[in-house]
C-alpha cells in the first residue's frame with residue numbers, strides 16, 4: 271500500500287516539477303492562458319486514469335471498461351462543474367438569489383474534484399441501469415488523511431454519499447445517511463463501493479452500499495441512505 275502511495279506521490283511531484291520547470295509566459299499572455307486552461311479544466315472528464323492511479327485502480331478500471339462493451343454497464347463521466355441542465359434543474363428548487371451571489375456561483379465546483387491529481391479523491395463510477403446498481407472505484411489520496419496513515423471518515427462518507435447518489439437520477443437530495451465504519455481504510459489504497467437502489471416509495475429512494483478492499487476480503491463500511499426526489503412545488507430554502 272505504502273509503495274503505491276509513494277509511487278503516486280512521486281509521479282505527482284514529477285508532474286509538478288515539469289510544470290514548475292516549464293518556461294514562463296510573458297505577463298501579457300498569462301490571462302489568456304489562464305482562461306484557456308480553466309476552460310479545458312472545466313470540460314475535462316475526471317473519471318479517467320491519470321498517472322497517480324495505482325495498479326489496482328487501473329486494473330479494475332480496465333475490467334469495468336470491458337463490461338461496458340455490451341452496453342450492460344456504463345462509465346459515468348465526472349466534471350468539476352454541473353452541466354447546464356443539472357444546474358437548471360437544481361435552480362428550480364434553490365432559486366433565492368440572496369443566498370449565493372451569481373459571481374460566487376460561477377466559481378462553484380464539485381469539491382471532490384478540487385484537488386490536484388492523486389492528492390484527493392480519485393474515483394470512477396460504473397452504472398448498471400437494469401440492475402439499478404453502481405460500482406465506485408475509489409483511491410483516497412494523502413490530503414484525505416484522518417488518523418495518521420488512514421483515510422478520514424468524512425472523506426469516506428463523502429464518497430459513500432456520491433456513490434449512493436449515483437444510483438438515483440435527476441434532482442435528489444440526501445435526507446439521511448447511516449454509516450457503520452467497520453475497519454479503517456489505509457490512505458492511498460483502493461476501495462470498491464457497491465451501491466444499489468433497494469426501494470422506491472413515492473419521492474423516497476432507499477439505497478445501500480458496502481465498501482470493500484480490492485480482494486473483497488476486508489469489509490470497511492456498510493451504509494444506507496435515504497434520498498428524496500425534490501418536489502417542484504416546494505422550495506427547499
Ligand SMILES: CCCCCCCC/C=C\CCCCCCCC(=O)SCCNC(=O)CCNC(=O)[C@H](O)C(C)(C)COP(=O)(O)OP(=O)(O)OC[C@H]1O[C@@H](n2cnc3c(N)ncnc32)[C@H](O)[C@@H]1OP(=O)(O)O
Pocket residue numbers: 346356431432433435436440441442443444445446472473474496498499500501504506
Ligand atoms: C445531487 C446531484 C445529482 C447529480 C447527478 C450527477 C451524476 C451522478 C454522480 C454523482 C452523484 C452525486 C450525488 C451527490 C450527492 C450530494 C448530495 C448532497 O450533498 S445533498 C446535501 C445534504 N442534504 C441536504 O441538505 C438536505 C436538506 N433537507 C432538505 O432539503 C429536505 O429535508 C428534503 C429536500 C430532503 C426533503 O424535504 P421535502 O420538503 O421535499 O420533503 P418532505 O415532505 O420533508 O419529505 C418527503 C418524505 O421523506 C421523508 N423524510 C424526509 N427526510 C427524512 C429523514 N431525514 N428521515 C426519514 N424520512 C425522511 C418525509 O417523512 C416524507 O415522507 P412521506 O412522504 O410523508 O412518507
